[in-house]
Amino acid sequence: MSRFTMEVNNPEVTVKIENLVFEGLSGIEVNGTGEYRYRNIPGPVGVDLHLTLKNTSSSAISKISFQAEVRDPDGAVLEVIERSWNGYDIPLGTQEELGCRGYRSYNSETVPPVLSVQVRITQVLTIEQLPPVHRPVAGEYLYQALSNSHIANMKEHPPVSADLTIDRMGARSVAHVTEENGLSDVIDAFLKIKIRNDHGAAVTDNYNSVRFIFEDGETAGISLLLKNLTLPMRNGEVCYELDDFEPFWNPMSRLCGTLTEDRFSRLRSIY
Secondary structure: OEEEEOOOOOOEEEEEEEEEEEEOOOOEEEEEEEEEEEOOOOOEEEEEEEEEEEEOOOOOEEEEEEEEEEEOOOOOEEEEEEEEEEOOOOOEOOOOEEEEEEEEEEEOOOOOOEEEEEEEEEEEEEHHHOOOOOOOOOOOEHHHHOOOHHHHOOOOOOOOEEEEEEEEOOEEEEEEEOHHHOHHHHHHHHHOOEEEEEEEOOOOOEEEEEEEEOOOOOEEEEEEEOOEEEEEEOOEEEEEEEEOOHHHHHHHHHHHOOOOOOOOOOOOOOO
């Protein structure tokens, strides 16, 4: 439990996470803690998950995906945190452990005082089970370069909604997009984005993302360093510059409410 004060109507607010529940697939033991952290008073507070995953199987593991549902006191889902660990070069051996972290920030004036978090392992793959990795090439359409069947078939089977996130140095703006508020325009612009080039390593405080939700309940999306695509490869994460990205970024910024104040709107390069 964490305690902090802030200058709002209620001068002292106690926030805590209750009922942290873990579920794992066979061969993975999950332990961890959840806590609130804050940056400013008043300002964003965040659910900060620290997990330890232990390989209890007899095989080396090369990929582990997990999902955390953050719920309010009434049980409604506030956030879904999805993370994957890729041990392409150094798999997780038998009885070895690794640490994973998931974080989401909220406005400290509106976040409920009690949250429950449920964490589940959604995928475990050995190196033999890993699918082939496609390395994008310049000129390729982004939706075809991601090696994801749902995104590759977006023209024929479009998503039913999308979650757009712009995170600038911890200040997050999120938009849930449906047909009622411009999903078709978002999809059309996304389908026109192309791979420009392999940019190599990058550093930025702007961790943006796009997450599509499909009719069958599956989700798929991309991670962005500012406006640049990041993809996990077997030799580590690779960053790509993108062409024709502005027509997508502009409605994304507008929907997230950051367009008029976005001082990065004219920049393509990574800091």
